[in-house]
Amino acid sequence: MINAERLLDTFLRYVQIDSESGHEKVMGETLVRDVKALGLEPITDKAGETFGSDGFNVFFRFPGTLPGDPFVLSAHMDTVVPGKGIRPFIEDGVIQSGPDTILGGDDKSGICGILEAITTILEKGLPHRTAEVVFSIGEEGGMRGAKAFDMGQLKSKRAFVLDSSGDVGKVIVGAPGQIKIFADVVGKRAHAGLAPEQGISAIQVAAKGIAKMNLLRIDEETTCNIGTIKAEYATNIVPDRVSLIAEVRSRNFDKLNAQAAHIKDCLQAACDEAGAKLEIELRTNYVSYKVDEESDTVKMVLDAAKRVGVKGFTTLGGGGSDANIFNRNGIEAVVLGTGMTKVHTTEETLKVENLNNIAELAFQLLTAE
Numbered sequence: 001m002i003n004a005e006r007l008l009d010t011f012l013r014y015v016q017i018d019s020e021s022g023h024e025k026v027m028g029e030t031l032v033r034d035v036k037a038l039g040l041e042p043i044t045d046k047a048g049e050t051f052g053s054d055g056f057n058v059f060f061r062f063p064g065t066l067p068g069d070p071f072v073l074s075a076h077m078d079t080v081v082p083g084k085g086i087r088p089f090i091e092d093g094v095i096q097s098g099p100d101t102i103l104g105g106d107d108k109s110g111i112c113g114i115l116e117a118i119t120t121i122l123e124k125g126l127p128h129r130t131a132e133v134v135f136s137i138g139e140e141g142g143m144r145g146a147k148a149f150d151m152g153q154l155k156s157k158r159a160f161v162l163d164s165s166g167d168v169g170k171v172i173v174g175a176p177g178q179i180k181i182f183a184d185v186v187g188k189r190a191h192a193g194l195a196p197e198q199g200i201s202a203i204q205v206a207a208k209g210i211a212k213m214n215l216l217r218i219d220e221e222t223t224c225n226i227g228t229i230k231a232e233y234a235t236n237i238v239p240d241r242v243s244l245i246a247e248v249r250s251r252n253f254d255k256l257n258a259q260a261a262h263i264k265d266c267l268q269a270a271c272d273e274a275g276a277k278l279e280i281e282l283r284t285n286y287v288s289y290k291v292d293e294e295s296d297t298v299k300m301v302l303d304a305a306k307r308v309g310v311k312g313f314t315t316l317g318g319g320g321s322d323a324n325i326f327n328r329n330g331i332e333a334v335v336l337g338t339g340m341t342k343v344h345t346t347e348e349t350l351k352v353e354n355l356n357n358i359a360e361l362a363f364q365l366l367t368a369e
């Protein structure tokens with residue numbers, strides 16, 4: 001149903017617009033122009049200012065007449081590094097880039113799929129459901145655009161985030177949350193040769209705390225790791241400060257918090273025992289979610305996949321995406337495969353067939369009776 005030639009043209013044009021995270025302005029302006037050309041009304045915001053980006057989220061409504069609740073279609077416009085000067089080419093039906101850059105199918109495949117579906121519907125004057133479209137910035141490295149987006153504008157109760165590797169038909173129904181832990185153990189400085197008994201070794205205290213911790217694989221849905229431990233003193237000084245950075249991930253919100261609390265408790269107990277002080281910050285980067293596989297949200301995608309002629313299936317994701325942010329805001333969100341492969345590497349590719357399929361899938365979601 002969609003126009004494959006136009007879709008490919010748009011995709012090749014978009015990936016050649018540099019839009020590394022924090023530098024999405026030109027891409028945002030392009031989307032505003034292209035959405036206006038469809039006769040729709042894009043709304044921009046100041047989300048970029050919250051993290052030093054020159055870009056902005058682009059939001060618009062696609063009001064329809066078919067019954068059914070409105071839903072969000074979303075994709076992100078920023079890319080990882082190296083994403084400057086991308087030169088795409090096609091070989092055997094596979095879109096690739098030169099060896100020095102990513103392709104940027106993550107996530108311009110999602111953006112193009114959504115826009116081509118809408119363009120086709122408008123062109124043919126087809127009845128469709130109401131959708132709210134969010135093109136975010138700063139997704140890579142912390143979903144900062146989505147976090148700064150005013151979710152209060154949305155009337156939708158569900159969202160489809162077109163932003164996963166894997167063939168079209170893949171539906172990610174759950175993903176972990178993450179807490180980062182920044183901890184400083186503060187002991188007492190003393191001369192290690194003359195009066196060590198007057199000191200409290202922060203290194204020793206931290207070590208005692210760490211030795212008590214459960215780390216790495218906690219259970220099938222929870223992991224925990226210390227990535228940084230820092231202290232550098234002369235050997236004649238009893239060290240009075242050690243800095244640690246750790247992370248916890250879990251698909252289960254309670255386990256996520258419990259593991260973070262466990263890390264804190266181990267350090268606190270070691271500090272209390274030695275008379276040291278603990279300075280600690282638990283920073284929730286994003287919270288986990290799990291969407292019911294029997295939910296209408298999942299069924300809608302599986303039905304749409306069937307009509308496209310691809311195999312629909314559900315799975316769990318390992319990382320964060322804008323779906324974590326939608327879910328946290330009470331909008332049931334799943335992530336859909338767009339066919340991108342080897343994302344975040346210079347070997348990233350995208351099959352033309354998948355590009356067509358993701359546009360068809362968005363089309364089927366929008367026109368489902």
Ligand SMILES: [Zn+2]
Nearest residue numbers: 076106107163
């Ligand atoms: Zn992505």
